Amino acid sequence: MLDAFSAGRPTLSLSEIARRAELPLSTVHRLLTELNAWGAVERGEDGLFRIGLRLWEFGSLAPRGQGLRERALPFLEDLSQITKENVQLAVREGAEVVFIERIAGSGAVPVLTRVGGRFALTATGVGLVLLAHAPAEVQDEVLGGPIERYPRRTVTDPADLRRMLADVRANGFAVSDRQVTMDALSVAAPIDDGRGRVVAAVSLVVHHGGTQPHALAPLVRTSARAISRALHPPI
Template sequence: MPSAAMKTGPVVARALQILGAFTSDRRSLTLSDLSRHSGLPVSTVHRLVAELLAWGALERDHAGCYHIGLRLWEIGSLAPRGLGLREAALPYLEDLSQVTRENVQLAVREGTEVVFVERIAGSGAVPVLTRVGGRFALTATGVGLVLLAYSPADVQEQVLARPIERYTERTLTTAHQIRAVLADTRARGYAVSDRQVTIDALSVAAPIHDHDGEVVAAVSLVVRHGTASTQALANLICTSARAISRAISRAIPPFTPGH
C-alpha cells in the first residue's frame, strides 16, 4: 500500500507546477492558462486550484482569473534572506537614497541568478530593468558581479560555461572578460557595471558579509552614466555595505547563501 509520503509528494509537485506558471509577465491567469503553462490537465488544475484558493496561496478576481495570494507572500516573507535581510538593511538603504537621490538596490544570489530583495528609486533616477522579487543574470549587474565574484568556484564555472546574454553593446559576454572583472572586484572590494544592462546606467556595488565573513548579499547604487565619479560612488556604497554587514550580523541568524 502506498505510504502517505508517496501520495503527497506528486500532489505537492503538481501544486508547485501551478504556482510556477506565474511570472512577472504572467500575473493573472485563467484556468486554461494555468493548465497550458504548468503542463497539467485542466481537471487536475481545477482540483488543485480549489485547494490553493482555500489555503490562500491563490486568489480569484471578479473576472475569474487567478493571482498569487497574500498567504503565499506572508510565508515567503519569513525567509531570512528576504524580509530579515531587508529589515536590517533598510535604514541604511534609505539613508543612501536620501543622500544620492539615485537607485539603491539590495540583492542576494539564488543558484546562478540574482534575486532583488529591495530597490528604492530616487526622484529623477535613471530607469532600471530590475524589480523587487525579480531575477537577473549574475554577469551584468553590479550586484550580480559582486555575488558572482564571491561565489564558490563551481558556481562561477557553471555560470561562465553557459552562453552569456547581451543587453547592450557594452555587455561583457566572454568568460575571459568576466573573470578579469571578478578578480578586480575581489581586489578592490566593489564591482562596476558600466552601461552593461542599459546604455545610460552605471552601477557600483559592494558585498555584504555575515558574522562569519561570508558574502550573503550585495548593495548597489545605479546612476545615470557620466553624472558622478565612480570612486565617489564606490566610497559611498562600501561604507553602506560595511554598516549593513554589522547590522545583519547582529540581527539575523546565520544562513547559507544560495546554492
C-alpha cells in the same frame, strides 16, 4: 503551476496555466481550487488567476531576506537620501540574483529590477559582486553556460567576465556600465557575515554619464560595511 506566473504575466487564465505548467486541464482546475481556498492564488472578477497574499505573508517570513532587509534598511535609506538615486539590496540564490529591497530615488533612472525579482549574476553590479565571491563551482556553472545579453554592451565572454570578477575581489566593488540598459550604471559592494563570507550586496544605480563610478564607490562600500556590522555587531 505557481512558476507559470511572472512579472510579465501576473494574471493568467486556467488554460494558460495548464499550458505553461504542462499539466492536464482537469488537474490544474482541481489544484487551483485548493490553492484558491488556501489563499495562494486569487481569482478576479475577470476570471483570471493571480498570486494571492497568503504567499506574500509566507515569503516575508524567509529568514535570510527578512532579517537582512530589516537590519539593512536604515543604511539603504541613508544612502538613498544622500544620493537621490536607486538603492538596491540583493542575495544570491543558486545561479541568480534575488532582489530583496529597492528604494527608488527622486528623478532616478528607471530600472528593470523589482523586489522579489530575479536577474542574471553576470550583468548587474550586485550580481557581479555575488558571483565574484561565490564558490568556484558556481562561477564555473554560470560562466560555462549560456550568458544572457541585454543591450549590446552586455559582457558575455567568459574570459572577460573572469577578469571583471578578479577586479571586483581586488577593488572591493563592482561596476556594471550599461550592461542592463543603455542609460544606467550601477556600483555595488559586498556585505559579509563577519567571518569573511559574502552574504549579500548593495548597489547604487545612476544615470550613465552622470557621477563617475569611482566617486560613488566609497559611499557604497561604506554602506556595505555598516550593514555588515549591523548583521553581526561586536560582542
